[in-house]
Amino acid sequence: MKWNIREIEISNQVVVAPMAGVTNQAFRLIAKRFGAGLLYSEMVSDKGLDYKNKKTLDLLVVDPLEKPVSLQVFGGDIDSMVEAARWIDQNTLADIIDINMGCPVNKVIKNDAGSKLMQFPEKVFQIVEMIVRSVRKPVTVKIRSGWDHDHVNAVEIARLIEKAGASAVAVHGRTRSQMYSGKADWNIIREVKKNLAIPVIGNGDVNTPEDARRMLTETGCDAVMIGRGLLGNPWLVKQTVDYLETGTYEPQIPLEEKRFQILEHFHQLVRVKCEKVAVLEMRTHASWYVKGLRNASHIKDQINRAKTAVELERIINDYFDGLTIGHE
Numbered sequence: 001m002k003w004n005i006r007e008i009e010i011s012n013q014v015v016v017a018p019m020a021g022v023t024n025q026a027f028r029l030i031a032k033r034f035g036a037g038l039l040y041s042e043m044v045s046d047k048g049l050d051y052k053n054k055k056t057l058d059l060l061v062v063d064p065l066e067k068p069v070s071l072q073v074f075g076g077d078i079d080s081m082v083e084a085a086r087w088i089d090q091n092t093l094a095d096i097i098d099i100n101m102g103c104p105v106n107k108v109i110k111n112d113a114g115s116k117l118m119q120f121p122e123k124v125f126q127i128v129e130m131i132v133r134s135v136r137k138p139v140t141v142k143i144r145s146g147w148d149h150d151h152v153n154a155v156e157i158a159r160l161i162e163k164a165g166a167s168a169v170a171v172h173g174r175t176r177s178q179m180y181s182g183k184a185d186w187n188i189i190r191e192v193k194k195n196l197a198i199p200v201i202g203n204g205d206v207n208t209p210e211d212a213r214r215m216l217t218e219t220g221c222d223a224v225m226i227g228r229g230l231l232g233n234p235w236l237v238k239q240t241v242d243y244l245e246t247g248t249y250e251p252q253i254p255l256e257e258k259r260f261q262i263l264e265h266f267h268q269l270v271r272v273k274c275e276k277v278a279v280l281e282m283r284t285h286a287s288w289y290v291k292g293l294r295n296a297s298h299i300k301d302q303i304n305r306a307k308t309a310v311e312l313e314r315i316i317n318d319y320f321d322g323l324t325i326g327h328e
Contacts, residue, residue: 001244003222005038005199006138006167008068008095010223012037013216014240015170015201017227018072018098018142021281024059026268028066030261031230034237037223039069040142043100046075046084062093069093070140074100076112078123082130089135096167097137099128101157102144104176115144115176118157125160132165142170142203145188148177158192158200170201170225180228190219201225209236209243216244232288234261259320262289263313275309282312294323 003010016023016031018040023031028039041059048056062069071094075081085097101124103114117124132139141161146152158169171192173184184204193200202221206212207229215224229236235253242249265285269278286303290296299319306312 003199005096005140008138010037010068012241013223013244014038014212014237015223015225016040016230016237017203017225018043018070018100019227020103021284022231024269024272025061025063025066026265026272027234028069029063029268030234030265031237032066034234035241036237037068037241038096039066040098040225041069041071041094043072043074043103044084046073046077046080049073049084049087050080060088060092060094064093067093068095070096070098072098072100072142074103074108074113076117078127078130081127082134085131085139086134089137094137097131097135097139098170099131099139099141099166102142102170102172104144104179109176115147118143118153118176119147119151121153121157121160124157125164128161128164128166138167139165140168140170141166142172144172144174144176145185146175148175151175152188154188155191155195158196162196162198166198168199168201168222169196170203171221172225173202173204186215186219189215189221193220193222199223203227206240207236209240209249212240213244232285232291255320255323258289258293259316262286262316265289266309266312266316270309279306279309279312286316290319295319 001013014036015038016036020042023042044056044059071088073084088094088097100114101117108114109116143157145154154171161169171189173186173189189202199222201223202215202219203225206224206226212224239249266282269281283304287300290299302315306315
């Protein structure tokens with residue numbers, strides 16, 4: 001089902017969450033090939049952008065094939081956040097600018113950024129209002145349910161965000177104190193949706209196509225945001241799109257398709273970064289891809305020792321050749 005964030009038309013209700021170290025351009029292009037309606041970048045620092053840090057600027061490169069895409073910025077200083085958003089607005093191919101008010105990690109929190117901002121409703125309003133006034137692209141915000149169990153204020157914060165002029169809100173149904181543990185509370189997503197006129201994207205514990213449909217039904221949210229469920233499993237995007245649109249999906253992923261996808265992911269990383277960095281990053285991704293397959297721990301050990309592209313590709317191909325023989 002199509003929906004909109006302001007004038008940006010989104011073809012379906014499957015949104016890929018921003019994940020640090022994961023949703024770079026290589027990953028986003030893969031998710032797009034599987035049919036994702038909207039892609040979020042990994043978050044970038046407002047300070048890194050203000051200083052024109054090369055690593056930060058590299059994260060903001062958007063391929064036209066990704067669109068629509070949302071570039072996410074985090075920070076705790078109002079002026080710096082406004083300048084960063086203005087730069088993204090004027091110098092990137094992003095369709096949407098997203099403000100991170102949900103990240104729970106300490107290195108972000110200590111800079112009064114991420115979910116720490118939810119403790120300061122006035123500041124939330126000021127940041128969003130000033131960014132909305134300063135840019136032409138739609139502005140969205142990603143939040144959590146609150147700081148901890150005793151301070152669940154997502155509805156209050158979301159209403160302020162809407163009042164400040166934002167075009168959509170994404171809500172992760174966990175508090176900051178939960179980090180990524182425990183269970184996401186979808187009730188808070190439903191309450192936010194009931195109180196807002198702008199689109200609400202639900203996030204948290206969507207690991208299967210059935211989870212996505214249940215979230216849409218139980219909360220009334222406009223779209224579902226999938227994060228950790230995609231690690232090593234980009235097929236979940238297509239499965240979820242198919243299930244939401246047709247009621248069915250293909251549950252089995254052929255081994256040859258898995259082999260192709262691992263190598264494709266690696267090739268995309270080499271293109272976007274460089275061979276050395278791609279080999280290092282693929283160690284983590286490959287371990288996610290082979291999870292649950294026969295002799296997975298053995299192949300992980302081998303991949304972790306690989307130093308070149310040729311070596312890594314040989315290890316992967318030899319592994320899948322062995323699996324295929326054993327499967328016949």
